[in-house]
Structures are given as C-alpha cells and as structure tokens.
Amino acid sequence: MHKYHTVLAISSIAIGLFVMGTLLGMMDLQLTYMDKAHQASQPSHISLMLRRDVDFSVAESIKKMDEVNSVDIMTQFTGQFKTTESTPWQTGTLLFRSDYLNQKQDQMRLLAGSFPHDKFVAIERLSAQYAHLSLGDTLEIKTPNGTEILTIAGIIRHPFVKPPSFGGQLHVFIAPELAPTFNIPSASFRQLLVQVKPPYNPGKVNLIAGEIRQKLASQNIPVNATLLQNPDQHWGRAIFKGIHFILTVMAWASLALSSVLILNTVGALITQQTDQIGIMKSLGARRYSIAKIYLSEVFVLSIIALLIAIPLSAAGAYYSSRWLLDLFNIELSEFVYSPKTIYIMVAGGLIAPILAALQPILQGASLSVRYAISSYGLGADFVSTRFDRWLELKIAACLPTIYAIAIANLLRRKARLLWTQSVLIIAGVLFIVITSLIASLNLTLNNELDRSSYDIRLGFIQDQPQEIINTLVNSFPNTQSIELWNRLPVELSVKDKVIQQVGSLGMQMIALPTNTSMYKPLIVEGRWFDNSDEQQQHLIINADTAALNGIHVGDKINTKLLQHTAQEWEVIGLYRWFAGTGYTVEPVYGPLSTLQTNTKNEFKYSFALLTARLNSLNEEKTYLEALKTVFQEHPIVLDVYTTIAKREQRQFAENQFKPMLGMLLGLAIMIAIVGGIGLSGTLAISVLQRTREIAVLRAIGANSNAIFRLFMLEGLLHGLLAWLISVPTAYLVAAPLAKKLGLTMLNMHLDFVFSQLSVLIWLIVVFILAIFATYLPARNATKIVVRAGLNY
Amino acid sequence: MQNLIKLNHVYKAYTQGQLTTPVLQNISLNINTGEFVAITGPSGNGKSTLLNLLTGIDRPCSGEIIINETALQLLKEEELSVWRGLNVGIVFQFFQLLPSLTLLQNIQLPMDFVNKYPKRERLDRAHYLLDRVGLTKQAKQLPGQVSGGQQQRAAIARALANDPALLVADEPTGNLDSATAENIYTLFSALQQEGKTLVIVTHNEDLAKTASRHITLHDGHVSSDQCLSKPV
Structure with a gap:
C-alpha cells in the first residue's frame, strides 16, 4: 500500500477509535467510580435539615419508627474564620458529628491525619485544595465570645459538598466538645439522616419522609429541607444524564466519521491501483481473491490502529474522568481503565473499517479487465452536471482559469465532497450551537438577574x-x-x-x-x-x-x-x-x-x-462580609444556602456550567479536527488521483507556486462551502437544540439568542483548519516531477 | 539559418535495481529555427526520451542540451517549468486537456501561468487560437463533449498559447483516425509556414513525409537524418 495511504488509513481509524474510546471510557469510569464512592459512604435515604438544634432523644424516637432501619446525626452551621493573620475573615461551614469513629451514614472519610479532637480540627479535601491548607496549619475561628486558634489535624472527604469554585463554602470539621464554644449544645444535632429498611423503594422512602416530618412537626421541630437519595446511584448522575447522552452519540459518530475517511482512502487506493487489479484479473485472479487482498490490508491497518488507539484512549479516559470525578470530590489516584470500552473498541475497530471499505473494494474487484488496464488521458472518470457547468461558467467569466479548476475539482467527486463537507458542516453546526448555548445561558442569567433588583x-x-x-x-x-x-x-x-x-x-x-x-x-x-x-x-x-x-x-x-x-x-x-x-x-x-x-x-x-x-464584585464581597460579621456578632446565624450576593451568585452560576460547556466545546473542536483530517485526506487523495493532471499543468508552464495555490484554493473553497452551509443550518437548529440541551444538561429553560459572533469565529476557524489541512497535500503536489507524473 | 536546438553528446540511461539500460547514446544534433522534424523508429529506441529531454521533462545523464541559448541541464525543476511555459508548446498523444475546463479556458490556462500576455489580451488570444485551429464554435464546450480530432486541435492551440518558438508533439495522431490525422498534418505544415519549429515523434510514415527533416532512431543512436525539404 502507498505509504501516504497507509498513514492516512491508520490515522483515520485510530483517531475515530481514540475519540470513541476516550468518551465511552470516561463515561463508564465516571459513573462506576461515582457510584462506588457514593455506596462506600453509606448514603442516607432521607436527610432532614432542621431549623434548630435538637437533642439526641429526637433521633432515638425516629429510630423507633417501624420502617426506619437506622438513624445518624450531624450539625452544620455557618462560622467565620481566617487562614492567616493577614487574610480577611471569610464565611464557611463548620460541621461536627457526635462520634466521628462510628459514622453510620453519609460517612466522612479521613484521608490524612486524625479526626477532630479537642482544639484540633479537620478540613474538607476540596476546601484544603482551594484554600491551600494542609496539616499543621492553623485557623482562627470566631466564636460568640471572641476567637479560637485551632490547628488542622486531619483532611476529610465529605461526600456531599459543593466545590468552592462552584460557590461552595469551605468546610471545617470540629470536635463535638467544641460545639458549646459556639453556643451549640454538644449533645444536639441539626441534621437527621435516616436509612429505611430494605429493599430500597423511592415511593416508600418519600412516604416515610413525610411521616418523619409530621412526627417532628408534632414536636415543634420545623424541617427546612428534605433530601431523598438513591443509595446505589450517585446524586451527580442526574447532572450528567443529558450530557452523557450527547457524548454517547458523539462517540459513535466519531467512529462513523472515521469510517467515512476509510471509505475515502480505500476508494482512492482502488482508483490508484486499477491497473494492478486489471493485471491480476488478466492473470486469473477472481473477484473474491482480489477483494480478500484489499480486505486483509484493511484488517491489518485496523489492528495497527487499535494498538495505537487503545492505550491512548485508556489514558484519555482516565485523565478526563479523574478531572471530572475530582469536581465531585472523588479521588481517582491509581490508573484504571474500562474493560467494557476496550471490548467495544476492538469490535468497532475491526468491524467498522471493514464495512466501510467493503463497497469500494467490491466495486474495484468487479472491474472488467478491459476497463482496468485501459489508459486514458485526463478526466476519463470526470462527470460534469449541468449545475457544475453553469457554476463553472459563471465563475470562469469573472475569475482566472486557475480558480475555475479549483471549483471544478471541488465538485468533481460528489460523494467525497458530500462526506468531507458533512464532517465539516457537523463540526460547524455544533460549534455555533454550543456557542449559542453559552450566549443563551449568559442571556438567561442576565435576564434573571435583571428581574432581581436587590444586591x-x-x-x-x-x-x-x-x-x-x-x-x-x-x-x-x-x-x-x-x-x-x-x-x-x-x-x-x-x-x-x-x-x-x-x-x-x-x-x-x-x-x-x-x-x-x-x-x-x-x-x-x-x-x-x-x-x-x-x-x-x-x-x-x-x-x-x-x-x-x-x-x-x-x-x-x-x-x-x-x-x-x-x-x-x-x-x-x-x-x-x-x-x-x-x-x-x-x-x-x-x-x-x-x-x-x-x-x-x-x-x-x-x-x-x-x-x-456597590460598583464591583469586590465592593459587593466586602459589604457582604461586613454584614455577615455584624450579624454574627449579635449573634444572628446566617443561612449559608440562602444568603447570596448577586454578582457573586452570577459568577458561581457561570462556574457551575463551565465544565459541561467546556466539554461540549471540546467536542466541537475534536469534530473540527476530525473534519480537518477528513479534508486533508480528501485533498491528499485528490493530489494522488490528479498526479498526471498536475504533471500536465507543469508541462504547460505552471510553477510550484501556481500548483500550491490551486490546492490551497481548493481547500479554502471546501472550508468556505462548509461554512456557507453550516450557518443557515445552525441558525435553523440552534434554537430548538440549545433549548433541548439547556433542559437536559442544565435543567433550565433558556432564553435563546443566536451567537452572531460564533458565525465569524467559525469562518476564521474553518479557514485556519482548511489551511492546516491543505498545506501538506498542496506541498506534496508541488513536488510531483513532470516525467513521473505523466507516467502515473 | 539560426540553430534553435543543439544536442552535444547526449547520453541517457535508466536504472532499475542493478540493471542500467542505455536509451540514448552519444546523440549530437542541431535543429534550426523553422524546421519541421519528424522522429521515427521502432518502439523502445529512445524517441519519447529524446522528446522529454528537449522539453526539459527529463534530464540527460551526460552531454548538453541547449535550446534558444538556454542550457537545460543547468536549470532546476522550478526554472524548467517557467522556461517551458515561455519557450515550448507540448502536444500529447492523449491530448491531456483539463476535463473541467472549456476548450477556451484550456487555452487561456498557460497564459495565466506564464503571464506573458496582459490579462485583457488573453481571452482575445485564446479566441484567435481557437479560430486558428477551426474550433470557434466549440469554444465553450468541455473536452469530453468534442471529438478526438477536435481535442487534439485544441491541444495544439493550447501549445501555441504563449507563442513558443518550439512545438513538440508525441504521437499526435496516434489516437486519431486517418482523416482526422490528415487535418493535423495540415495544421503542423501551416505552423511551419508561419516560422514555428516543430519536433514530432511519430510512427505515422505519412506524417513523417510532411516534415522537412526526418530523423530515425535505432538502439539509441541516430541511424538516419534526412532533409526532405527546406525549412521555412
């Protein structure tokens, strides 16, 4: 097989498999380890946030209810602390459990050091990362009677904390004996955790939660909020439901796209080796024998591509899932891979290229000897439709002939044009839709903030x-x-x-x-x-x-x-x-x-x-911190969940959506790269198939610059055409798609706005992509020597 | 009469693996301006190789090729392309017209590459050349829409686009019927009358007879070199 074809075929399969393997592997690892971490924490089925501190007897009374299997308790409250002498006071969550060594539900795991005791506290893992705190550091914490200097003795993983970068507060664990320092009785709790008797059933759990609330209400204990959760599935699954659906589609689409590239490459190979097929047939080779030769080649290439793609995608899946899991406070320290994904990759990597190559191979193997060995001048395979003629004549009327050749070449092989364009168009539409989604999200947040006039x-x-x-x-x-x-x-x-x-x-x-x-x-x-x-x-x-x-x-x-x-x-x-x-x-x-x-x-x-x-985010922060301090001093405890500053809230909301939008944008870029590879492949094949034509052009006076320009122009025309089709297509589908994505991924009804800026950005991107994709084939075209080209 | 082409002790061999096959051996030739030279000889005796050396498509292993005072063996591939565009018109056996361009555009193309004529003149010149070869009505047709003879005439018009001093043709009638081939001979004779220098490789004895000089190659040597009529 021609070296260039070989590299092109292997890279086409390998890239598709890599993208597919990375996405499927990432999703599998993410869900598996999310669920594992969730199950390991012995999650409560019902979590009730009470409005005041209550004593242990209340928990005991709930434990006696028929359907209740076990109860556990904890207390979370707002406090103020600073990490060093010079840093300002900041608001965080202080938390204590009556017995850290005997946690039954929502277990908080000690990662380093020791659990809180006496005046030694522990800090939550994400908080430690965010605030750059480690064992041995000290925290100054405000108490109703002054301040306390406490030393960090442990790092703990809390299974249900919002990352600080998403607006979550820093979490500090204190010993129960320290609670009275904050005017909280040590033998009390503010959060009740309940596990119901097995088997788990959401309907039953809901019913029992209602009964518990009534029981508490009868004791004059108001419940601020009730959280119900599935003990087997991580609470973050719902967030990823929509995006995982899209990622699964993208994973299979990338395999389909690489199959298109294989179809292109094998098609070109067959065209190039028509003479060879003719000779083999004249020597007695049957259709089956010829097809077997080329299918074997594709099989070998698929194996090589698999060997390249599997380790790369395993690494890609591991690192991307590690990043995502870290957002959910799940540490994936040692290298893991998804065996299921590897089986799928092997099956897909062997079947898809063979299926894609089957049509051109069978077509090539079926050529008659007379057709295969006949040698014609340029354009024996050239078919021109009325539309092509009309377009070429219109363009030729106002452009030099070299542009007419580029346009004609663009339209020459419709199937290839269609496949190459489809990849570029999908990438373009996706890019514009995603950027419109981001713009819509911003508009929605702005509109919602405009409806709030408070600061x-x-x-x-x-x-x-x-x-x-x-x-x-x-x-x-x-x-x-x-x-x-x-x-x-x-x-x-x-x-x-x-x-x-x-x-x-x-x-x-x-x-x-x-x-x-x-x-x-x-x-x-x-x-x-x-x-x-x-x-x-x-x-x-x-x-x-x-x-x-x-x-x-x-x-x-x-x-x-x-x-x-x-x-x-x-x-x-x-x-x-x-x-x-x-x-x-x-x-x-x-x-x-x-x-x-x-x-x-x-x-x-x-x-x-x-x-x-208030004129800025900083002024807002200072004002809010000052307010919190004053209220704390009186002492009025502020609720961390409902105390918000508008600008800061806006920033947190944006941060919250960033990982998902980033992932989608990453996908659009990946598709654009696949599109670029597709374009590069198309043009590389075009150069090979037009070797004789290039030689003729050189023979009649075309220099390297003219040949280079001709192919660059063809690449740019591909990009321009894809852009011209992408924009109206994206305009038509962006609104329904962005709204649907908003609902499935963000759980929000978005106020839609079409991102006009993205149209311009995509034009620039597609041109840059076309230039990169075309450069190598165009340079190869300039290296064709006239004599060798004429003998091609 | 001025020497347009000078070949001094030209040697050309092809190497495949460890086997070296000499194709042209110690060829020395002079061709004057206005000559119409027909090169004949059995297949595989170096006719097309000689033509490729004259057009700079191929390079000699030794010896020198001087055309219009330019030593081709000293030019780089890129310089040869430019030189070819200005000085040589090539007519191929299978016409090799660009299938996606009309006959008129095919003729404009070398002018666009070489930029010898101002842009505004190129279209008129393309029309003139098409008229010259009798294809005015087919100007806006694609090569695939006209006959083989018409394609070859268009190829000749394309070869003349930049008004080169030398016109070379490799088996120009090899793919045409005898009546059409007759038309092509007439066209070549007319071009000679206009002062063009023509070098044609052919198996066609009738075409060879219309030339002013007939060179026969055998085993890479010039076995005969006859002057049939005076060059113009």
Missing part, C-alpha cells in the same frame, strides 16, 4: 425581628433600601395527594410584599402579585411543577404551612424557575400579609433583601 439577600437560620435587622443593616452607609420577606416549608396537595415537585429539597413558601420592588420572576401564565392580593390566599407556583401535576391558573390547591392546618389557596400565576442542576428548594410565592395573618407571626422575618451602592 444582597440575607437568609436567617431563625426568623429575626424587623427592628434588629433594620438597625444592623442601616448601620452601613452603603445600604440604600431594605425589604423583608418570610419563608416557611409548605406542602401542596390536590385531592389529598401530595403533588410532585421539581425541587429536589422540597418546597418552601416565599412570602413577600405584594408590591415588592426587589424581585419579580418570569411569569409564563397568569399574573404576578398586586395590591388586590393583600390578605388573599393566592399562590404563584413553578410552571414545571404545575405541568407535572396538571395544575392550571385558577385552580385551588391544599396548602399546608409547616404545622398549621391545610387551607385552600388559589393559583393565580405560574413562574419559570431557573434553578439549574443541583439541590434546590422550590419556591412557592405567596403574599406576606396573608402568611403573617395565618401564622400569627407579624414581626419576624426570614430574609432581608438589600440594595446598596
């Missing part, structure tokens, strides 16, 4: 009196205005059946003034509150939840606020929820005045929404 939202663990909040907040000259809201866990039911909700941590009524100036969600049906809703039992609920339960505007639904009696409230509007992925409590909006009357709580509030004179 800071303070959430209190326990409701606080209006006077204190006002006094503390107004002590900052930056503060411009303040609005107070309330919240209460709520259960909605229709015909005595609790409705299904989208939010994974339950529902919460957010009660706000009907004339609020701080926030107005996107109303998709019905209306937002106005003055007429004062003291009315009116609700505005999530449109997705409404659709899930067949609830419409005007419907009346049973609304049970914590331990109060259920009452009928009317749905007056549906809002679009932009929660994204992850654990979230689903808001149900209601008038503040109604909630205050119903709960007889008119003076205490759960949230303070502030506007302030």
Whole structure:
C-alpha cells in the first residue's frame, strides 16, 4: 500500500477509535467510580435539615419508627474564620458529628491525619485544595465570645459538598466538645439522616419522609429541607444524564466519521491501483481473491490502529474522568481503565473499517479487465452536471482559469465532497450551537438577574425581628433600601395527594410584599402579585411543577404551612424557575400579609433583601462580609444556602456550567479536527488521483507556486462551502437544540439568542483548519516531477 | 539559418535495481529555427526520451542540451517549468486537456501561468487560437463533449498559447483516425509556414513525409537524418 495511504488509513481509524474510546471510557469510569464512592459512604435515604438544634432523644424516637432501619446525626452551621493573620475573615461551614469513629451514614472519610479532637480540627479535601491548607496549619475561628486558634489535624472527604469554585463554602470539621464554644449544645444535632429498611423503594422512602416530618412537626421541630437519595446511584448522575447522552452519540459518530475517511482512502487506493487489479484479473485472479487482498490490508491497518488507539484512549479516559470525578470530590489516584470500552473498541475497530471499505473494494474487484488496464488521458472518470457547468461558467467569466479548476475539482467527486463537507458542516453546526448555548445561558442569567433588583439577600437560620435587622443593616452607609420577606416549608396537595415537585429539597413558601420592588420572576401564565392580593390566599407556583401535576391558573390547591392546618389557596400565576442542576428548594410565592395573618407571626422575618451602592464584585464581597460579621456578632446565624450576593451568585452560576460547556466545546473542536483530517485526506487523495493532471499543468508552464495555490484554493473553497452551509443550518437548529440541551444538561429553560459572533469565529476557524489541512497535500503536489507524473 | 536546438553528446540511461539500460547514446544534433522534424523508429529506441529531454521533462545523464541559448541541464525543476511555459508548446498523444475546463479556458490556462500576455489580451488570444485551429464554435464546450480530432486541435492551440518558438508533439495522431490525422498534418505544415519549429515523434510514415527533416532512431543512436525539404 502507498505509504501516504497507509498513514492516512491508520490515522483515520485510530483517531475515530481514540475519540470513541476516550468518551465511552470516561463515561463508564465516571459513573462506576461515582457510584462506588457514593455506596462506600453509606448514603442516607432521607436527610432532614432542621431549623434548630435538637437533642439526641429526637433521633432515638425516629429510630423507633417501624420502617426506619437506622438513624445518624450531624450539625452544620455557618462560622467565620481566617487562614492567616493577614487574610480577611471569610464565611464557611463548620460541621461536627457526635462520634466521628462510628459514622453510620453519609460517612466522612479521613484521608490524612486524625479526626477532630479537642482544639484540633479537620478540613474538607476540596476546601484544603482551594484554600491551600494542609496539616499543621492553623485557623482562627470566631466564636460568640471572641476567637479560637485551632490547628488542622486531619483532611476529610465529605461526600456531599459543593466545590468552592462552584460557590461552595469551605468546610471545617470540629470536635463535638467544641460545639458549646459556639453556643451549640454538644449533645444536639441539626441534621437527621435516616436509612429505611430494605429493599430500597423511592415511593416508600418519600412516604416515610413525610411521616418523619409530621412526627417532628408534632414536636415543634420545623424541617427546612428534605433530601431523598438513591443509595446505589450517585446524586451527580442526574447532572450528567443529558450530557452523557450527547457524548454517547458523539462517540459513535466519531467512529462513523472515521469510517467515512476509510471509505475515502480505500476508494482512492482502488482508483490508484486499477491497473494492478486489471493485471491480476488478466492473470486469473477472481473477484473474491482480489477483494480478500484489499480486505486483509484493511484488517491489518485496523489492528495497527487499535494498538495505537487503545492505550491512548485508556489514558484519555482516565485523565478526563479523574478531572471530572475530582469536581465531585472523588479521588481517582491509581490508573484504571474500562474493560467494557476496550471490548467495544476492538469490535468497532475491526468491524467498522471493514464495512466501510467493503463497497469500494467490491466495486474495484468487479472491474472488467478491459476497463482496468485501459489508459486514458485526463478526466476519463470526470462527470460534469449541468449545475457544475453553469457554476463553472459563471465563475470562469469573472475569475482566472486557475480558480475555475479549483471549483471544478471541488465538485468533481460528489460523494467525497458530500462526506468531507458533512464532517465539516457537523463540526460547524455544533460549534455555533454550543456557542449559542453559552450566549443563551449568559442571556438567561442576565435576564434573571435583571428581574432581581436587590444586591444582597440575607437568609436567617431563625426568623429575626424587623427592628434588629433594620438597625444592623442601616448601620452601613452603603445600604440604600431594605425589604423583608418570610419563608416557611409548605406542602401542596390536590385531592389529598401530595403533588410532585421539581425541587429536589422540597418546597418552601416565599412570602413577600405584594408590591415588592426587589424581585419579580418570569411569569409564563397568569399574573404576578398586586395590591388586590393583600390578605388573599393566592399562590404563584413553578410552571414545571404545575405541568407535572396538571395544575392550571385558577385552580385551588391544599396548602399546608409547616404545622398549621391545610387551607385552600388559589393559583393565580405560574413562574419559570431557573434553578439549574443541583439541590434546590422550590419556591412557592405567596403574599406576606396573608402568611403573617395565618401564622400569627407579624414581626419576624426570614430574609432581608438589600440594595446598596456597590460598583464591583469586590465592593459587593466586602459589604457582604461586613454584614455577615455584624450579624454574627449579635449573634444572628446566617443561612449559608440562602444568603447570596448577586454578582457573586452570577459568577458561581457561570462556574457551575463551565465544565459541561467546556466539554461540549471540546467536542466541537475534536469534530473540527476530525473534519480537518477528513479534508486533508480528501485533498491528499485528490493530489494522488490528479498526479498526471498536475504533471500536465507543469508541462504547460505552471510553477510550484501556481500548483500550491490551486490546492490551497481548493481547500479554502471546501472550508468556505462548509461554512456557507453550516450557518443557515445552525441558525435553523440552534434554537430548538440549545433549548433541548439547556433542559437536559442544565435543567433550565433558556432564553435563546443566536451567537452572531460564533458565525465569524467559525469562518476564521474553518479557514485556519482548511489551511492546516491543505498545506501538506498542496506541498506534496508541488513536488510531483513532470516525467513521473505523466507516467502515473 | 539560426540553430534553435543543439544536442552535444547526449547520453541517457535508466536504472532499475542493478540493471542500467542505455536509451540514448552519444546523440549530437542541431535543429534550426523553422524546421519541421519528424522522429521515427521502432518502439523502445529512445524517441519519447529524446522528446522529454528537449522539453526539459527529463534530464540527460551526460552531454548538453541547449535550446534558444538556454542550457537545460543547468536549470532546476522550478526554472524548467517557467522556461517551458515561455519557450515550448507540448502536444500529447492523449491530448491531456483539463476535463473541467472549456476548450477556451484550456487555452487561456498557460497564459495565466506564464503571464506573458496582459490579462485583457488573453481571452482575445485564446479566441484567435481557437479560430486558428477551426474550433470557434466549440469554444465553450468541455473536452469530453468534442471529438478526438477536435481535442487534439485544441491541444495544439493550447501549445501555441504563449507563442513558443518550439512545438513538440508525441504521437499526435496516434489516437486519431486517418482523416482526422490528415487535418493535423495540415495544421503542423501551416505552423511551419508561419516560422514555428516543430519536433514530432511519430510512427505515422505519412506524417513523417510532411516534415522537412526526418530523423530515425535505432538502439539509441541516430541511424538516419534526412532533409526532405527546406525549412521555412
């Protein structure tokens, strides 16, 4: 086989297999090790976040319930600490368990050093990485009575922490005996973990969670949020459901694309060796014998490609899954590979190239001896359609002949043009769709932020009196205005059946003034509150939840606020929820005045929404930190999950989506590279097939520069044509595709915007790609010597 | 009469593995401007090799080839391309017209490569040359849409595109019927009348007879060199 063909064929198969193996291997390793890590932590089936500290007897009472297998407890609260003398105070989560050595559920694994004891603390693995903390370092932690200097004695893995780069807080583990320093009884807990009796059944778990909540409510223990989880499958699986589907499609598509390249290469090889086939046939070779020769060649090439692709893809899968797993706080220290993926690669790597090569090989083997050994001048295989003629004549009328040749060559072999173009077009469409997805995500975040006019939202663990909040907040000259809201866990039911909700941590009524100036969600049906809703039992609920339960505007639904009696409230509007992925409590909006009357709580509030004179992210951070400090000093504990700063929130939201969008962009680039290789292959084959033509051109006076320009032009025309088709195609599919991707990957209804910038960027990319892909074949074309070329 | 082509002790051999086969041995020839030379001889006796050496497509192992005062053996491949475009017109046995270009574009192509004529003149000159070979009506047709004889006439027009001093043709009628071949002889004779120098390799004795000089090659040597008529 010609050396160039051999390299081209092997690289075509190897690249397709590498991409496929990397993607499939990455997904397999990721899911396998996510699940393993999840199962190893003995996950709780039900996790209840309580609104106050309760003593151990409460846990004991829950343990006695029929269907409960075991319970475990822990406490998480917000604290302030600094890592060195010079660094500013920062807010983090302090956590303690009553017995670190006897953790039953949601086990936190000691990675280095020792568990917290006395004044020695442990730090969470991701927090240690993020804040560059290690064993022996000290932390200064604020307590209600001053500060404590604590030494880091251990590094612990917490199975359920949000990475700090996604907006998660730093986590510090303290010994239970240190809890009283923070005014928390050491024999108390704030989070209840429950495992139900086997076998695990989500419906049963949901039912038991409801019973536990009722039992707690009867003891006047409000539950802020309830988390239900599958003990076998990692909670992060849901986040990857959409993207894994896309990656699987891409993995198989890459194998299909490499098969196209094989089809091209083998087709060219057969054309080149037509004479040889003719001679073999004239010597008595049968169709079967000839086909066997070429199929054997393809088989050998596939084996070589597999030998190259398997170790590379195993490494690619390992490193990419290690990176992804690290985001989920799972350490993949030793090298692992996915045997399943290797079996698939071997099967795909042997079958796909043979299938792709079968058609040109059988066609070549079926050539008649007369046709195979006949030698014609240029263009014996050239077919020109009316359209080609029309196009060529139009172009020839205004361009030099060299451009006409480039265009004619582009159109010469339609099947090859189609395959090469399809790869480039797919890459282009994907690139534009993904960049439009990113632009849409930014627009959605911007729109959502525009609907919020507050700068800071303070959430209190326990409701606080209006006077204190006002006094503390107004002590900052930056503060411009303040609005107070309330919240209460709520259960909605229709015909005595609790409705299904989208939010994974339950529902919460957010009660706000009907004339609020701080926030107005996107109303998709019905209306937002106005003055007429004062003291009315009116609700505005999530449109997705409404659709899930067949609830419409005007419907009346049973609304049970914590331990109060259920009452009928009317749905007056549906809002679009932009929660994204992850654990979230689903808001149900209601008038503040109604909630205050119903709960007889008119003076205490759960949230303070502030506007302030802030010009930058830094100013915002400083302002929020100062607020946190003041509240901490009083002491009012702020809820880490609901205390947010708008600009910082925006940054965290972007960070959260970055890995997925980066992965998709990486895929688009990979496809573009495959497209480039395809283009390079097409042009390389074109050079080989047109060797005699090039020799004739040289014989009639074309110098190397002219030949080089001719092929470069052809490559650029390929790129231009692909771009011209990609743009309208992407324009047509971007909106539905980006919306679908937004829903499956980000769990968000995106406000769509077509990225016009990406159209320009793709033009530049496709030209650069075409230049790189064409350079080598074009240079090879200039090296063809006239005599050798004429004898070709 | 001015010497256009000078071959001094030209030796050419091909090596395959360890076997070296001499093709042309100690050839010395002078061809004057305006001569129409027909080279004949049995197959494998060096006719096409000699033509390839005259056009710079191939290089001699030793000796010198001087055409229009340019020593071809001293030129690099790239310089040869440029030289060829300006000084030689080549007519191939299988015409070798670019299949994707019309006859008119095929004739314009060498002018676009060489840039001897200003851009605005090239189209007119291509039309003139097509008219000269009697293909005005076929100007916008593709090579595949016209007959073999018409393709060969278009190939001759293409060879004349940059008005070269020398026109070489390898078996120009080898792929044509006798009536069509007759037309091609007439065309070559007319070109000679216009002062062109023609060197043609042929098996066709009739064509050889229309030439002004007839060289026969045998075993790589010039076995006969006859002057049939005076060069123009």
